[in-house]
Amino acid sequence: xxxxxxxxxxxxxxxxxxxxxxxxxxxxxxxxxxxxxxxxxxxxxxxxxxxxxxxxxxxxxxxxxxxxxxxxxxxxxxxxxxxxxxxxxxxxxxxxxxxxxxxx
Amino acid sequence: xxxxxxxxxxxxxxxxxxxxxxxxxxxxxxxxxxxxxxxxxxxxxxxxxxxxxxxxxxxxxxxxxxxxxxxxxxxxxxxxxxxxxxxxxxxxxxxxxxxxxxxxxxxxxxxxxxxxxxxxxxxxxxxxxxxxxxxxxxxxxxxxxxxxxxxxxxxxxxxxxxxxxxxxxxxxxxxxxxxxxxxxxxxxxxxxxxxxxxxx
Numbered sequence: 466x467x468x469x470x471x472x473x474x475x476x477x478x479x480x481x482x483x484x485x486x487x488x489x490x491x492x493x494x495x496x497x498x499x500x501x502x503x504x505x506x507x508x509x510x511x512x513x514x515x516x517x518x519x520x521x522x523x524x525x526x527x528x529x530x531x532x533x534x535x536x537x538x539x540x541x542x543x544x545x546x547x548x549x550x551x552x553x554x555x556x557x558x559x560x561x562x563x564x565x566x567x568x569x
Numbered sequence: 570x571x572x573x574x575x576x577x578x579x580x581x582x583x584x585x586x587x588x589x590x591x592x593x594x595x596x597x598x599x600x601x602x603x604x605x606x607x608x609x610x611x612x613x614x615x616x617x618x619x620x621x622x623x624x625x626x627x628x629x630x631x632x633x634x635x636x637x638x639x640x641x642x643x644x645x646x647x648x649x650x651x652x653x654x655x656x657x658x659x660x661x662x663x664x665x666x667x668x669x670x671x672x673x674x675x676x677x678x679x680x681x682x683x684x685x686x687x688x689x690x691x692x693x694x695x696x697x698x699x700x701x702x703x704x705x706x707x708x709x710x711x712x713x714x715x716x717x718x719x720x721x722x723x724x725x726x727x728x729x730x731x732x733x734x735x736x737x738x739x740x741x742x743x744x745x746x747x748x749x750x751x752x753x754x755x756x757x758x759x760x761x762x763x764x765x766x767x768x769x
Contacts, residue, residue, distance in 0.1 A: 471573045479577045483584050490588030498593045498639065502600050505631065506584050509607055512623075520614040523704050529718045531619055532710075535626050536725045540732035542631045546638045547740040553642050 469521055476517035484510035497552075497561050501545045508538040572613050572676070579606040579669065593639050597632055602666055604628045609673040612680055615705035620677065 483506055490503025512531045519527025580603055587599035604627045611620040703709070714722055 470570050475573065475577075479580065482581055486581070486584040486588060494588060496593060498635065498642075499588060499590075499596050502593075502596055502635065503588055505600065505627070506587065506603070509603070509627075512619075513607065513610065516611055516614050516616045516619060519616070520704075525705065525709055525713055526718070528616055528619055528705065528710055529714055529721070531616075532622065532714070533721055533725050535619075535622060537728055539626055539631055540728050542634060543732050544735050544739070546634055547736040550638060550641065550740045 473517060473521045476513065480510045480514045480517070483507075483513070495561055497545075497549045500561065501542060501549070504545070505538060505542065508534060508541075573610070576606045576610045576613070579603075580610070594636070597635050597639070598666065600635075601628055601632055602669065604632070605670050605673050609677055612677050617705060618707045618710055 487503040487506035487510065490506065491500050494500055494503065512534050515527040515531040515534065517527075519525060519531075583599045583603040583606065587596045587603060590596045590599065604623060608620040608623040608628075611617075611623060
């Protein structure tokens with residue numbers, strides 16, 4: 466197998482940039498839908514690293530776990546969107562700061 | 570090398586576009602571009618099967634779920650106003666996004682077919698996509714998933730089951746929360762009447 470054309474450090478850097486764009490989205494935005502999309506971005510950054518290291522070491526364990534992460538991300542999106550729909554149905558708030566039902 | 574930088578810039582640009590949009594629908598479009606670029610990047614890393622899974626699960630299932638929720642939430646809130654046709658204004662960005670996505674698709678098809686007809690010896694680790702012994706092949710992936718990594722796979726099944734039950738409890742029929750059967754009938758009747766009145 467030919468060595469990688471791009472050094473692994475570049476993939477780590479790209480993944481870190483995407484991950485922190487996702488973190489910024491969760492912290493800055495107050496729209497629950499866009500926060501969920503930012504979480505998807507973070508999942509994808511992690512997946513990119515799994516697959517890049519899998520290719521670097523020529524071992525397919527990274528592929529397996531990237532596959533499992535995709536499954537968990539799908540479950541997370543389904544539950545997150547269900548919570549958004551439920552909260553929106555009862556309170557009509559689109560700002561997550563207004564939702565303080567479970568505050569002590 | 571060039572593919573990495575083109576895809577990387579697309580990934581970062583679409584991620585920033587996704588989190589800075591004010592309208593969630595545009596964010597979904599940006600995220601679609603992001604996922605397509607990521608699938609193309611998986612192809613450059615010899616993960617053909619995961620690239621397909623990325624397109625099917627993320628772009629096909631999760632983004633459609635987001636779109637459904639956006640449609641559901643915005644249906645009763647902002648009244649539908651018939652304004653000037655906005656299609657010409659978004660026409661150019663839409664064409665650009667479509668062309669970029671088409672470019673990724675062409676690149677992917679070229680790459681996979683080039684690999685599939687590569688004339689290599691049977692012992693070479695680089696060979697037709699999907700045959701056992703080649704790195705990233707579906708055969709090896711499936712074998713590893715169902716033998717070495719069977720326990721994580723089964724735990725994923727449990728996670729999915731919990732997700733299904735949780736979603737049904739959260740967003741399913743609201744009748745369980747109504748105290749009695751009679752009250753539930755009343756709620757349903759009121760809902761029917763409200764629908765029949767048609768928003769008077």
